[in-house]
Structure formats: C-alpha cells, structure tokens
Amino acid sequence: MNKKSNRRRFIKGTALAGGTLAGNGVLHRKARAQSRKTPTVELLKVGVIGVEDYTHLPSIWGPTINPTEPEYWPIRSTRMLMTHCWAPRQEKAQEFAQRYGCEVVKNYYDMVDKVDAMIFGGYYEVKWWPQITKPYLEAGIPSFIERPFAVSMKDAKTIIDTAKKYNTPILCTDEREYIKEVPVARWKVEELIREGKTILGVTSDNSAADYPAHGTHGIYFLLAILGLDVEQISFQADGWWHGTQNWGLVSLQYNGIKIDDVGEQKKSFIASQQQIAGHQSNGGIRIYYNGGWWDIM
Secondary structure, eight states: OOHHHHHHHHHHHHHHSSOEEEESEEEEHHHHHHTOOOOSSSOEEEEEEOOSSSBSIIIIIHHHHSOOOTTTOOSOOSSEEEEEEEOSSHHHHHHHHHHHTOEEOSSTTTTTTTOSEEEEOBSTTGGGHHHHHHHHHHTTOOEEEOTTOOSSHHHHHHHHHHHHHTTOOEEOOOGGGTSTHHHHHHHHHHHHHHTTOOEEEEEEEEEOSSIIIIIHHHHHHHHHHHOSOEEEEEEEESOSSTTTOSEEEEEEEEOOEEETTTEEEOSOEEEEEEEETTSSOOSEEEEEETTEEEEEO
C-alpha cells in the first residue's frame, strides 16, 4: 500500500474515533467525518482560524501555503492547501478568503467535516482556544495552535487533556527552538555536564515588545538549551500586550540539568533573560560555570 493511502486512512481513522461533537446542536463525529471529501491530489486540506488582527496568517502563512501572490511567494512549497477560514468578523474572513482563494464558514466549528488539519493562528484569540479548538480535537483533526498556546496552565491542561482523550496530534512550536545557536549552546551545556562542571547561572536576552506573542521566543530559546526541569518562573515588566511592554525580565529557577547518556547536575541555578522592545537584543545567552563563562549571540 502506498504512503498516500496510509496517511489518508490514518486521518480518516482518527476522525472517526469515538464520542460526540457539541456545536450548533449535537453533531455526531462519525457522520460528519464520513461526509468529508478528501482531495484527489496529495495536498492536505487545511482550515484556519485567527485571520484578523495580530496574526501570521495574512502576512506569512497565507501566501506560503496558498501562493496567490507570486511577487511574495512564487511557488507551492508545502503539501497543504488552505480551503476554509473563519473569523468573528465575517467581513475580515471574506477579505482573507478573497486574497487566498478559500471559503468562509459561518460558525467556527463548521470546518470539522471539511478539512484534514487546522491552524489556529491569532494571538488575541488565545483566550478562547480551549473552546474553539475543542470540536476539532474531538474529531481527531491534527491541529497547530499558535503560541502562547494558552493564557493559563488551566487552559493549557484543558487543551492537552482533550487532545489526549481523542488521540489527536497537536503542535505548538517556535523558531527559536531551531536557530543555529541553539544546538551549539546545547552542545556546550552537554560538554560542561560531561566534564563535571557546575552551571552557576545564566543570563540571556530576547527582543520582545510583548510577552504572549514574542516574549515566548525567549522562553523557547532557553528551554531548548537548558531543558525543562524548571521549578518556577517569574516575569516582571511594564506591560503585557503589544504596545504596552518596553522592558521585561524573565527568571527561571532550574532544579538542575539531567541529560541522558551525558550526566546530571543536581545543583539548582537561575536563568534570567532581559526582554527589550525594538530588537536591541535578539537571542543571546551567557552561561556561567565554575571556572569561567561561555556565550553565543
């Protein structure tokens, strides 16, 4: 059996798996999933939500997924096709749909039987992600959920628990996990642990004019280098959303670092990060250890 039919069977199977979907009335997932028409070519049908204010969908993802603007993105470079969109203000959805050649749906849950995957892309909509993502997660539709993913740990747990219950793949990621400085710095951390050195503290910087949208760049950067064993985190700033934050200070209290096949540091330390608006700083780290310090920018 070829890869195409395997993947289609997987998507169809996850969409059919168990339960009911609450939308405008009670809709049975199996009935809706069975009515889904999959594309005849190898392109995933993608639905998008969050196409209004402060989002990557109109400016970056839209033209790269549906290349309707050759002067910006000349060729198809993904195996996706945006087919449907929704926004609270229907006129904004219509503008997006006209620009990128997709179809507007009336209600946010109306794409469940129409798409193979979802992108939830608006920063200001994050507060409602637990409700808006729910129909799609219950239908087993793989979903990319834009950072910051949730506004509280309670909301994050709600989304994750729903995805787990229905065995639905979800993704929330950030480019700061993958810039070239990250594997280099991670290699240095491994070297220090392997040599028995103790990390005493870390300072870092990140360009951010708001915490939810761009402050999280810096958090991903630190976590990718130092790991996830964080006991607590604090954030002090003069603002929160775009246009209100000029400076910020993030502090992560690490219990230590344990790296499989490398070693372990049990001593705790603090990793602090200055977040300054206007790109005066952009992804640097200095690691202090017994014997000196090391940095990369």
